[in-house]
Amino acid sequence: MMRMKTQIILAGVGGQGVLFSSRIFSELGLKLGLEVTGAETHGMSQRGGSVVAHIKIGGYQSPIVRGGTADILYSLDENEAYKNLHFLRQGGLCFVNMTDGGRFDKNIRDHLKKKDITFHAFDASGMAIELGSVMAANICLVGFSVGTGLVPFTYDDLKDVLQSISRKPDLERNLKIFDTGVDLGKKQ
């Protein structure tokens, strides 16, 4: 079950669906009856720049996460992952979308290990393209994290949320991509 308080950072570049992921988690908070705050990037940065969303579930006041305190980082882009790692707390979780996880900088991986940060990388975009939409890599990545069993959200709750916020024509595909992500996560 979900811990009372969870702070999540979602990173990517303009057009990767960071704001949709942010909606997944804010609706999840609502569904669980928890207070939700968060912050989004709008305006100039959306023109191809870095996009970061913060989500804080369960009794926070401020919309922004303090560096070194986030529980989970989801990054849809390798470079944006590096730039946002400083948000993670000791023992946090990191999920990165990249074609070859082995390419992630070794020194940084070692550093994360020292901080007990669990690191997972996989090709969510490739998987999402295979299943019909590169835009749904975010859903695949979230599904993957649920599959690992490390995150404090349940499969059923997230599936409900996806059902309620997906556009009708995308629903079936989104759920399939989510399930595929979950299965991959379970194999870790």
Place this chain on the structure above:
Amino acid sequence: MSQHKDIRVLLGNVAIARGILEAGCHVITSYPGTPSSEIMPAAVAFKKEMGLDVYTEWSVNEKVAYDNALAASIAGKRSAVAMKQVGLNVAADSLMSSAYQGVVGGMLIVSCDDPGPHSSQTEQDSRFFAMFAKVPAYDPSTPQEAMAMIKDAYDLSETFQIPVIFRPTIRLSHGKQSVRLSPPDIIERPAKFEKDPGRWAATPRFRLHLHTKLNESLRQIQERFEKDERWNYEVGENSEANLGIITCSTSYTVLTDLLEELNLKDKVNILKIGTPYPLPHKKVVDFIGRHDKVLIIEETDVVIESQIIDKSKVLGRFTGHIPLQGELIPNVIYGILAKFFGEEGVADLEVKADDELAKLVQDLGLPVRRPTLCAGCPERAAFWAIRRALPEAIYTSDIGCYTLGLNLGAVDTVIDMGAGITLASGFYQAYHQDKNDVPIVATMGDSTFYHSGTSSLINAVYNNTRFILVLLDNEITAMTGMQPTPGIGITADGTEGRKIPLEELVKGCGIKWLRNIDPYDVKEMISLLKEAHAYTKSEDGGIAVIIARRGCVIRYPEALEGQEIKVEITDDCDGCRYCIDHFECPALHFDEENERAEIDRKLCVDCGVCINVCAQKAIVPVDEEGQ
């Protein structure tokens, strides 16, 4: 949005729009600008959802928006005007005067601040405008509080017949929170203007009288704020604590989370201020009196701090305890607390940034993703042509997506809305005085021209200046999220307004040399610019205006249908990177392994403009039949 009908997670600006409608507002006007742009579309969406008869208007600039809302309030209705903080500079003339004359129906001036700044020219604090104009200010901390405050602000506005400034910061505007919704108040207010020339057309003699009345209103408003417990209240009754913090806006929420996280809630008392002007001074003095030291954490400037008369126990920006610029993000406030608690011997907070990680990431030398014009943006094509046609010119420009013409070296100045033209005329006069005329090319977008281009252009024509003005008409206000302009004649709620073509305005300003072009036709545009330059130099010449018109590729993707020019990069590419560094299309990237440019098919829109860019002629149209 969710299955819980009356609780939704809303963006701060959406919550503000909702609050305005719930308060029974009749007229809402706005000019777009980050971080305020989402208020108007949300107001339109809610009025449709709830079937409310509310007048919503995208105005052509902030002053115009202000005056239109003001008129509704003078006629007894409730109004709201929304803008970004620098928009209030444009509306300042109206604000200052209307503070004296006041309103009848409630009027809310929403001015969204941008500490950081994330998307603005300055970090100015709108609450100073409240002090300057002598109108009350509300400073909400959360979207939920904003919604509740708006109702009180309307009540105050009508009780004291005064416009009220409502100041969210960007973290509230673009923050999200689960908020509880209420049904809107339906207030019947037929427009009824009561003639009163001594007030509504006050001459200086009457103005002194109005100023006297305004000062009396402010005194009473201050008394109301002193008694108020909803927006100005103490948190934590730690009778042991001898330290206090006075705070407001999003900083209050950051502080709350930090004290919780650090387990220091019992070491300090907090006075939260929601109405920074006029400051509930007695309340503040009483709070300071009960503590040995009091820290003031407010964003963005010293509005509360400067109103405190006896500062002997006060720490803040005047004492170097708070940074004078930049946003008060959590780690900044953490540093402020570490210094404060350290100096006062209360707690020893380790400032433990992960320097090792920072260094490791820095060593990767990651590319900085600076904002850039989209693939296929017609403005990139226009800037390219300008750079090629007149490489020695001074390029004055303005505020919008096209500010990013900076990246192409075709923008030298960006000051404020309208200055693209006024700086061009000013530079002309400054050089002309020395008999040293230099080429000058001003660029301005369509929305900016409607906002504040005409008065600048009339002045430039009237005073015999000479330069080239390129109006980048992408038929939308693109940067702030695709708001319509008078050029396309669609109004805020989607109904049809009247179109005002740029051509008619430009001619009306006295321009004799005007040409239109599709900027995708780069060669033609270059020769047109040269022709324009010749006109500015000719005996009977003057200002030459080129309207470079092509719809925004994001807003009007269908405009390219049937005109696509699919390109490829041939083996003639010698890897010089010229196209990547100087044209900077996101669809062109460098293949480091093969040392040559490549096209990203996911991003490329087949505009074909880059064919003009490569000196090796290695970017060519795909020969579909030959393949």
